[in-house]
Amino acid sequence: MQLRKRKKGQVRRTLGLVTANLFVATGAYAQTAPAPQPPASQVGDSSGSVLDDTTSDLSTTVLDSSILFYQEKGGRVQAIEPVARLKITGFTGDSLSLKATYDSLTGATPNGATPWKDPQTFTVPATPPGEEASVTGASGNTQIITIPGTGTQVAQYTIAPDRLPVDSGFKDRRYALDMSYGRQLSTDTRLTFGLDGSFERDYRSYSTNVSLAQDFNDHNTTLSVGVNYEYDQSKPHFGTPTPLTEMNGLPKGPNDNKSVLSFVAGITQVMNRRWLLELNYSVGFNKGYQTDPYKIISVVDSVTGGPVKYLYEGRPRSRTRQSVYLANKIAIGPTVTDLSGRYYHDSWGIDSITGEVSEYVPITSRIYVEPQFRYYHQTAANFFNYYLLDGQTLPDFASADSRLGRFSAKTFGLKLGFKISSDGEFYIQAQDYKQSGAATVPGAPGYLATANLFAGVHAQSVMAGFTYTFR
Amino acid sequence: MTSAGEMRVHRFSAMASPCEVRADDPDLILAAHLGQIAEAEARRIEIKYSRYRDDSVVTKINTSHGKPVTLDDETAALLDYADSCYQLSNGLFDVTSGVLRRIWKFDGSDNVPSKQQVAEVLPFIGWNKVTWRRPELILPEDMEIDFGGLGKEYAVDSAVLKIMQVSDAPVLVNFGGDLRVSGPRTGNQRWRVAIESVDGESVSTARLEIANGALTTSGDARRFLLKNGVRYSHILDPRTGWPVKDPPRSVTVAAPTCMEAGVISTLAMLQGKKAEKFLKREGVQSWVVR
Numbered sequence: 001m002q003l004r005k006r007k008k009g010q011v012r013r014t015l016g017l018v019t020a021n022l023f024v025a026t027g028a029y030a031q032t033a034p035a036p037q038p039p040a041s042q043v044g045d046s047s048g049s050v051l052d053d054t055t056s057d058l059s060t061t062v063l064d065s066s067i068l069f070y071q072e073k074g075g076r077v078q079a080i081e082p083v084a085r086l087k088i089t090g091f092t093g094d095s096l097s098l099k100a101t102y103d104s105l106t107g108a109t110p111n112g113a114t115p116w117k118d119p120q121t122f123t124v125p126a127t128p129p130g131e132e133a134s135v136t137g138a139s140g141n142t143q144i145i146t147i148p149g150t151g152t153q154v155a156q157y158t159i160a161p162d163r164l165p166v167d168s169g170f171k172d173r174r175y176a177l178d179m180s181y182g183r184q185l186s187t188d189t190r191l192t193f194g195l196d197g198s199f200e201r202d203y204r205s206y207s208t209n210v211s212l213a214q215d216f217n218d219h220n221t222t223l224s225v226g227v228n229y230e231y232d233q234s235k236p237h238f239g240t241p242t243p244l245t246e247m248n249g250l251p252k253g254p255n256d257n258k259s260v261l262s263f264v265a266g267i268t269q270v271m272n273r274r275w276l277l278e279l280n281y282s283v284g285f286n287k288g289y290q291t292d293p294y295k296i297i298s299v300v301d302s303v304t305g306g307p308v309k310y311l312y313e314g315r316p317r318s319r320t321r322q323s324v325y326l327a328n329k330i331a332i333g334p335t336v337t338d339l340s341g342r343y344y345h346d347s348w349g350i351d352s353i354t355g356e357v358s359e360y361v362p363i364t365s366r367i368y369v370e371p372q373f374r375y376y377h378q379t380a381a382n383f384f385n386y387y388l389l390d391g392q393t394l395p396d397f398a399s400a401d402s403r404l405g406r407f408s409a410k411t412f413g414l415k416l417g418f419k420i421s422s423d424g425e426f427y428i429q430a431q432d433y434k435q436s437g438a439a440t441v442p443g444a445p446g447y448l449a450t451a452n453l454f455a456g457v458h459a460q461s462v463m464a465g466f467t468y469t470f471r
Numbered sequence: 472m473t474s475a476g477e478m479r480v481h482r483f484s485a486m487a488s489p490c491e492v493r494a495d496d497p498d499l500i501l502a503a504h505l506g507q508i509a510e511a512e513a514r515r516i517e518i519k520y521s522r523y524r525d526d527s528v529v530t531k532i533n534t535s536h537g538k539p540v541t542l543d544d545e546t547a548a549l550l551d552y553a554d555s556c557y558q559l560s561n562g563l564f565d566v567t568s569g570v571l572r573r574i575w576k577f578d579g580s581d582n583v584p585s586k587q588q589v590a591e592v593l594p595f596i597g598w599n600k601v602t603w604r605r606p607e608l609i610l611p612e613d614m615e616i617d618f619g620g621l622g623k624e625y626a627v628d629s630a631v632l633k634i635m636q637v638s639d640a641p642v643l644v645n646f647g648g649d650l651r652v653s654g655p656r657t658g659n660q661r662w663r664v665a666i667e668s669v670d671g672e673s674v675s676t677a678r679l680e681i682a683n684g685a686l687t688t689s690g691d692a693r694r695f696l697l698k699n700g701v702r703y704s705h706i707l708d709p710r711t712g713w714p715v716k717d718p719p720r721s722v723t724v725a726a727p728t729c730m731e732a733g734v735i736s737t738l739a740m741l742q743g744k745k746a747e748k749f750l751k752r753e754g755v756q757s758w759v760v761r
Contacts, residue, residue: 025548
């Protein structure tokens with residue numbers, strides 16, 4: 001029985017207020033910062049940075065494909081690299097990833113010798129007739145000559161004066177296959193297993209890895225550990241030269257190999273809603289043949305700096321490498337900043353630091369740009385030398401490979417992406433990479449004091465690709 | 472229920488009802504996690520407020536023999552709520568009405584209690600007889616507090632709020648037919664819900680689409696007594712101790728929260744033949760089956 005006339009909706013309104021009060025009182029509206037889902041750490045993932053979002057959505061198939069065009073200035077190396085990757089994730093989170101890469105390289109690469117005011121001729125073993133000419137080291141300007149008095153054929157190529165000697169006609173093709181299987185052992189634990197193979201005519205690499213990632217604190221913290229074993233076979237076309245022996249056209253020694261065992265441990269931590277941090281430490285042990293069979297080092301006259309002879313380089317058979325890597329992903333408004341650094345140290349005496357920053361900037365709901373900058377600096381390996389002096393005792397190891405020298409490098413890049421839908425994206429990325437280093441060393445004899453000994457790569461690349469998620 | 476084969480359903484049993492949680496997110500590990508959050512909350516509330524458990528707060532209150540009981544914040548908030556519902560319903564909604572259970576058993580038989588039996592139990596019903604000065608409750612001897620009319624709805628709302636604290640994924644939490652969604656499904660789509668009413672042999676189904684808020688259904692056509700051709704519904708008026716006359720078979724109410732929907736659908740049932748008028752005057756979206 002109503003004793004008073006009720007206004008329309010009075011019970012409902014009062015009840016609404018009272019219910020709101022109830023939940024405020026019970027603390028149900030307490031603003032605890034919601035925990036974003038951090039990406040699962042796949043330490044063994046061969047695709048690179050562990051910060052890449054490798055948590056694919058469940059029950060999806062992701063297809064990634066890209067092609068890279070790379071060109072070094074000065075007629076050096078040119079490469080094309082198409083890559084395709086397929087990743088299938090089941091509804092339990094288990095996933096299988098397959099990647100195929102093809103590399104085609106041509107062009108010229110420094111052979112390690114120093115320049116001279118006169119033409120220089122280099123002798124390498126000849127490619128037997130009938131065999132494919134696409135062998136690393138076979139020069140485009142080579143002439144096949146037969147050594148008088150013997151039946152032996154050798155190849156020779158000549159470099160113009162005042163030029164850093166390069167081995168042109170360099171051609172290489174490489175195929176690589178990578179497979180990774182991830183299994184969700186529980187909501188918080190993931191086991192990943194990977195197999196990789198890379199195949200070139202004169203080099204084969206096989207590796208396998210296992211890693212375990214464990215989440216804590218409501219998936220805010222992930223600890224991961226991984227181990228990787230790699231076995232590489234070096235099969236230079238004309239055999240393996242004995243290190244620090246004279247360069248000639250005779251057939252060389254048998255194939256050689258190396259193995260690598262490495263470990264990595266890392267932590268990924270959601271610092272707050274907008275900041276994801278990753279820290280990892282890795283250590284690797286290389287044992288076996290690590291010399292570049294095609295690289296030489298000039299033995300020069302200690303007064304003129306002119307070449308006396310050329311020796312095959314030689315590097316130690318063991319190497320211990322360590323690195324510490326720190327990466328941050330920070331969301332500021334609609335943009336995402338990636339800031340990372342790495343410190344590297346190895347038993348060959350190389351110390352390096354890398355710093356990288358990139359900024360993801362959405363322009364419209366479909367288009368984004370991502371400028372990036374990377375700085376790198378390394379010290380030289382303790383057996384690195386641009387040349388050896390004639391008359392001095394031969395060291396145990398020596399290499400003039402500029403990749404082991406002291407240099408710094410800057411990369412400027414810009415990526416442009418276009419989202420065709422929430423599931424697909426096209427992108428194009430351009431980069432300019434330039435190395436800089438000392439042209440010569442103090443005390444360089446004669447001609448070499450004013451020559452440019454630094455091989456210095458300056459390369460530009462463009463990569464175009466797309467990614468699409470099928471649900 | 473909902474159409475997508477993409478959504479896995481987290482099912483469990485709690486509060487004597489089949490429960491389910493659906494999360495509209497392709498990350499099914501997240502969905503399972505959210506389902507577990509809802510399940511944990513349902514069990515927590517069930518354990519805390521169950522009449523049947525020795526360790527529950529309700530049992531502590533009901534065995535206090537008239538002595539003051541100090542209550543925790545959550546229970547105090549629920550009692551404040553019960554108090555408000557009592558006031559705004561003019562005594563129709565009363566958490567002390569559970570003692571009527573002792574004399575009314577709705578098993579389809581003709582065991583209607585006598586007037587005397589009802590008169591004997593009435594003194595032990597009435598929220599106005601309870602002394603509630605937060606956080607202290609004094610419940611007179613032989614009276615009972617029963618959160619049965621609020622418990623499931625409270626659990627649904629609490630579960631949804633707990634889920635919303637950790638995830639933006641749209642979820643639907645359904646405990647035995649009392650349900651709430653945290654928001655529309657991805658792509659601004661509505662959740663599809665089927666409402667079944669069972670009347671003896673026949674099952675009729677209505678389909679509703681919901682983008683926000685909660686739905687509860689009151690009424691159970693199976694629970695009644697039949698004597699001398701008179702059907703006694705199980706909706707008891709706590710002021711008289713007798714069933715309400717001509718209540719609807721079922722009332723489904725949509726409201727922003729499950730608790731509001733639950734209280735309104737209970738109040739509507741208690742209006743008997745005036746249920747539709749009550750719901751219309753309140754401006755509540757509802758479906759009444761007679």
